[in-house]
Amino acid sequence: MKQTPLILLTLAALALCALSTPASAQDVVYAGNxxxxxxxxxxxxxxxxxxxxxxxxxxxxxxxxxxxQYYPLIPAGFFGPGSLPFEGWIHLVGAPFREVPxxxxxxxxxxxxxxxxxxxPVSVPLKMVALHLRSYGAILVxxxxxxxxRWNVDVTLSQVVDQPEGTIQLTKTCSAGGEYSASxxxxxxxxxxxxxxGPSGGSLVLDFGDYYNPADPCLYGDPTNPNEDFxxxxxxxxxxxWAFNPSASHELIRVPAGARVDGxxxxxxxxxxxxxxxxxxxxxxxxxxxxxxxxxxxxxLEQNVPHIVQYLRHGxxxxxxxxxxxxxxxxxxxxxxxxxxxxxxxxLVSRRG
Numbered sequence: 001m002k003q004t005p006l007i008l009l010t011l012a013a014l015a016l017c018a019l020s021t022p023a024s025a026q027d028v029v030y031a032g033n034x035x036x037x038x039x040x041x042x043x044x045x046x047x048x049x050x051x052x053x054x055x056x057x058x059x060x061x062x063x064x065x066x067x068x069q070y071y072p073l074i075p076a077g078f079f080g081p082g083s084l085p086f087e088g089w090i091h092l093v094g095a096p097f098r099e100v101p102x103x104x105x106x107x108x109x110x111x112x113x114x115x116x117x118x119x120x121p122v123s124v125p126l127k128m129v130a131l132h133l134r135s136y137g138a139i140l141v142x143x144x145x146x147x148x149x150r151w152n153v154d155v156t157l158s159q160v161v162d163q164p165e166g167t168i169q170l171t172k173t174c175s176a177g178g179e180y181s182a183s184x185x186x187x188x189x190x191x192x193x194x195x196x197x198g199p200s201g202g203s204l205v206l207d208f209g210d211y212y213n214p215a216d217p218c219l220y221g222d223p224t225n226p227n228e229d230f231x232x233x234x235x236x237x238x239x240x241x242w243a244f245n246p247s248a249s250h251e252l253i254r255v256p257a258g259a260r261v262d263g264x265x266x267x268x269x270x271x272x273x274x275x276x277x278x279x280x281x282x283x284x285x286x287x288x289x290x291x292x293x294x295x296x297x298x299x300x301l302e303q304n305v306p307h308i309v310q311y312l313r314h315g316x317x318x319x320x321x322x323x324x325x326x327x328x329x330x331x332x333x334x335x336x337x338x339x340x341x342x343x344x345x346x347x348l349v350s351r352r353g
Contacts, residue, residue: 032277048087130263160209
């Protein structure tokens with residue numbers, strides 16, 4: 001009986017010790033949104049097997065192999081009576097959301113990643129919740145009578161199905177950050193708006209959600225399937241870097257908790273976003289390895305983080321507060337030059353007068 005007070009005192013001391021040493025915030029990556037912006041050079045999407053010519057050569061797109069068709073064509077008749085199947089590249093650039101400047105792509109990690117120890121990977125769900133890309137110039141569609149038409153293209157998320165979840169695997173490799181890999185399907189929606197000719201209904205929609213098969217979401221891109229249709233596009237990121245607290249000099253854009261954007265192009269703001277957490281992908285902490293403790297970390301902003309799908313690459317970069325310069329097609333550049341020339345000519349005439 002005389003030992004009872006000693007036992008009680010020991011238990012109380014252990015309890016106080018536990019209370020005084022809570023889990024460090026640096027042992028948890030909290031659920032949140034990861035915002036991305038497309039780089040100025042844009043990205044590309046292929047229909048059919050268009051080969052390796054055209055503007056997408058400048059984007060370091062992996063070369064197509066010879067042989068079977070790797071992506072479905074847009075079928076004959078889609079662009080109106082007499083339209084031929086469309087096979088080709090669509091060169092896309094980011095179209096940022098008005099509510100979150102510079103950002104055109106938003107992903108969501110819906111659960112916390114709690115690290116049991118440094119160097120031990122932890123997986124949490126990941127999915128895309130907002131997307132808006134726009135064609136850099138119009139695509140050219142051919143018709144059976146020899147005529148052609150030009151169409152602008154917008155790409156958002158499907159309005160037919162919810163975006164499926166993928167996985168992101170996080171590893172803390174030092175006290176300031178670590179590495180990650182990810183794979184996730186995206187079900188897109190293409191909107192084609194005629195420039196020169198089109199059906200009386202105006203824009204045409206190709207929503208991959210109309211063909212989505214949740215039992216096999218990554219069937220898209222399978223050359224062995226003769227009846228292949230449009231399914232999800234499955235991206236992978238084999239290896240990337242992340243930081244807990246990136247340098248303020250990068251001036252990265254954070255998504256406010258509760259912000260709302262139109263991620264599927266239906267004109268309605270979607271559910272409130274979780275917001276940016278303590279996880280910043282696309283930032284590499286110098287000397288972050290071997291589970292070392294870094295008290296004053298320095299880091300590097302990665303300019304182009306590739307999300308790869310078979311024979312395609314969608315490059316993104318962390319969003320920054322930079323001057324947004326709209327992308328101009330060659331026709332747009334020519335028109336701008338002519339506009340400046342007209343102003344100059346008018347000025348000369350006024351001087352002579």
